Amino acid sequence: MFEKSTWIRLPRNVVVGHGVRDEVLDVVDDLHLQGRPLFITSPTPREVAADPIAADFEAAGIDPAIVTIEKATFDAVERVIEAAEAEEVSYLVGIGGGKAIDIAKLASHHLDMGFLSVPTAASHDGIVSNRGSVPDGDSRHSVAAEPPLAVVADTGILAEAPWDLTTAGCADIISNYTAVMDWRLAQRLQDVEYSEYAAALSEMTAEILVDNADLIRPGLEESAWVVTKALMSSGVAMSIAGSSRPASGAEHLFSHQLDRLAPEAALHGHQVGVGSIMTAYLHQGENGIWRDIRDALSSIDAPTTAAELGIDDETIIESLTTCHEIRDRYTILGNGMNERAARDVATKTGVID
Ligand SMILES: NC(=O)C1=CN([C@@H]2O[C@H](COP(=O)(O)OP(=O)(O)OC[C@H]3O[C@@H](n4cnc5c(N)ncnc54)[C@H](O)[C@@H]3O)[C@@H](O)[C@H]2O)C=CC1
Numbered sequence: 001m002f003e004k005s006t007w008i009r010l011p012r013n014v015v016v017g018h019g020v021r022d023e024v025l026d027v028v029d030d031l032h033l034q035g036r037p038l039f040i041t042s043p044t045p046r047e048v049a050a051d052p053i054a055a056d057f058e059a060a061g062i063d064p065a066i067v068t069i070e071k072a073t074f075d076a077v078e079r080v081i082e083a084a085e086a087e088e089v090s091y092l093v094g095i096g097g098g099k100a101i102d103i104a105k106l107a108s109h110h111l112d113m114g115f116l117s118v119p120t121a122a123s124h125d126g127i128v129s130n131r132g133s134v135p136d137g138d139s140r141h142s143v144a145a146e147p148p149l150a151v152v153a154d155t156g157i158l159a160e161a162p163w164d165l166t167t168a169g170c171a172d173i174i175s176n177y178t179a180v181m182d183w184r185l186a187q188r189l190q191d192v193e194y195s196e197y198a199a200a201l202s203e204m205t206a207e208i209l210v211d212n213a214d215l216i217r218p219g220l221e222e223s224a225w226v227v228t229k230a231l232m233s234s235g236v237a238m239s240i241a242g243s244s245r246p247a248s249g250a251e252h253l254f255s256h257q258l259d260r261l262a263p264e265a266a267l268h269g270h271q272v273g274v275g276s277i278m279t280a281y282l283h284q285g286e287n288g289i290w291r292d293i294r295d296a297l298s299s300i301d302a303p304t305t306a307a308e309l310g311i312d313d314e315t316i317i318e319s320l321t322t323c324h325e326i327r328d329r330y331t332i333l334g335n336g337m338n339e340r341a342a343r344d345v346a347t348k349t350g351v352i353d
């Protein structure tokens with residue numbers, strides 16, 4: 001008897017393009033959301049997006065509550081939940097980079113309340129996914145949460161965000177190549193649940209981005225368009241899979257561990273890009289695609305070395321040798337690398353000197 005079933009949760013509206021910041025209220029109407037929203041934002045995104053959107057709401061007779069967060073922590077999620085209850089809001093709007101959106105996502109899950117994602121940076125594919133990722137002490141919780149009801153991505157705002165944030169988004173997409181290699185390996189060796197549709201979509205997204213790398217240049221709104229579309233597509237791959245597997249393998253373990261060893265040293269996407277160079281080498285050896293990954297990263301100005309990340313060589317080695325422990329996700333790292341092997345891959349790929 002056939003007993004398989006799946007539940008794919010996706011945003012209902014995805015609005016991308018120039019000036020769509022002004023369409024948040026239309027999206028709210030389209031979704032039939034009633035009552036008062038709570039905006040979750042951080043200081044700069046508040047200026048560039050949350051305050052102007054709040055002015056639109058006020059002009060329409062809706063008075064949004066606003067919480068500004070500085071860090072993505074479980075305390076911040078608590079603060080948002082308390083504010084939502086105290087202000088009697090009926091939906092949430094995350095406005096900012098990954099931190100503000102993750103907090104909105106996790107709070108929305110807890111409150112059983114819908115949320116909108118309004119990214120101000122095309123910095124990674126969490127802006128559209130149904131996974132929330134918050135560091136907690138020695139571990140990182142990548143938890144199933146709510147997908148946004150809608151994503152409103154204004155390419156005018158995204159193009160004016162610091163260029164580094166956009167190159168980080170590109171690198172997060174390029175890392176899909178190795179995430180999918182890890183996923184297939186885990187399926188073969190550990191029989192983990194696997195979706196060929198999600199894997200193919202994730203790989204194709206990385207390919208399209210790399211093929212369009214010459215369109216990705218600072219100050220070009222078209223770059224924000226190309227990168228944002230890729231981030232949406234990668235998010236959809238995760239939704240189809242029901243896990244972050246299509247976009248998160250050993251290169252993400254490496255990055256999550258760096259977040260603990262060298263907090264705030266480099267952006268998420270930049271770290272996973274460098275991780276991806278090394279894990280591609282581990283999968284395929286000297287003649288595999290690690291050079292293509294490195295060259296694609298370098299063509300869009302993303303870091304390819306420890307020095308460019310601003311992280312010292314010893315921290316890179318420590319992360320490589322310990323990151324398999326932080327999460328129960330089988331990857332090419334298996335039960336872990338020893339120090340000599342880690343130094344070898346990092347040196348051969350030019351990540352460390
Ligand atoms: N849920 C998921 O699947 C994922 C979640 N994450 C989480 O996302 C967070 C990292 O996200 P990021 O976006 O890299 O960091 P972030 O949210 O801290 O943003 C980086 C910086 O850019 C600033 N910024 C954002 N938009 C701007 C704009 N338009 N103009 C000027 N400055 C702007 C922010 O204020 C912040 O200082 C981490 O907490 C990480 O754990 C990362 C990847 C995936």
Ligand SMILES: O=C(CO)COP(=O)(O)O
Pocket residue numbers: 124125126131132133142172244247248252253
């Ligand atoms: O960053 C992600 C995908 O790009 C999310 O992955 P995690 O599940 O490892 O947090």
Ligand SMILES: [Zn+2]
Pocket residue numbers: 124125172247248252268269272
């Ligand atoms: Zn990522």
